[in-house]
Amino acid sequence: MWMSELAARSGVPVPTVKYYLREGLLPPGEATGATRAIYSEDHVRRLRLIRALVEVGGLRLADVNRVLAAVDDSGTPLHEVLGVAQSAISPVGPSPSARSLERVDALIRRRRWRVAPDSVNRTVLARALDALDDADDALPDDALSGYAETVSGLAEVEVPTIDTTSSETAVRQTVLRTVLIEPVLLALRRMAHEHVSSRALRRRR
């Protein structure tokens, strides 16, 4: 296909496609003359992945490059590629307290979760526990375990629906579903709270 069709199929405007070509994020098409080239389905998949990383994941181009390098390195197992994508879309923040990190590690051991020692998720969770401590509303261990049980149930249903036929599709879906399902879950939780509060407190003041 020509570049105009590539742009339409991927939802990325032509000037942006040219920019990604210049930056080396998108491999060149097959040249058919001095100024024209033909693009393939691989290019569509790659552009759709870049678009998800930028628009949904909020990644800067340097981080997009890091994710694409992992996707392109055939020696990196898919679950590690997904780990690179997940860490790229996670906010960097202050270091968590040793105490909260130890709580997180105890939880991981208790559940026998396979979580990489350098996983960004350990740090993000420990920081979230610190924030609750700081607000004088520490999360009890049984509540933390309850939440872990709940999300395990979610993950067992969610992960198998990821399309792993190509690592680009798998990374794109993982990023989309990590980022875009999160607001759905949070809005539903707030709504369920509204329902339960309304039922319990209708006549209370």
Add this chain to the structure above:
Amino acid sequence: MWMSELAARSGVPVPTVKYYLREGLLPPGEATGATRAIYSEDHVRRLRLIRALVEVGGLRLADVNRVLAAVDDSGTPLHEVLGVAQSAISPVGPSPSARSLERVDALIRRRRWRVAPDSVNRTVLARALDALDDADDALPDDALSGYAETVSGLAEVEVPTIDTTSSETAVRQTVLRTVLIEPVLLALRRMAHEHVSSRALRRRR
């Protein structure tokens, strides 16, 4: 107690306490001279609520005022006060599509949830569904129902632990737990995804 103790107990610095007094967010203490006043436990509770709204909820003072007015109006039932607080901490964004709003309303009817017709949670959820549609990864109705079932289970456990002895405490806890538990849930979900992916994809490329 004197203002210095009030500041220490509430975690709000003295200059900020004085600012809240001037702005009328905090009622004056009992005057004991030309320049001194005595403050009560009510002041501590009020300041802790303001601090949670500002630091955790990210509210501007105008919105803090709106929440406090609902807290102070004894004619407003507690669940409506909590609704005011919840809408104050929810981001305002573009209007959702009619199609997604209709999906949300169908879900509310199906679950017989008591959700106010003007609840900000309807809008936020519909916008989140729109974002998935835009990414060509629309959430199927059965997945949406599954998530609703999951968060219902959470809310039934979470809401009864809110301390409703005073509406200030109830609002403060609701805001803290809405905002601060959310990152815990999301980090746990990402971690559970890491575990399930790692188990399933260890040898996949």
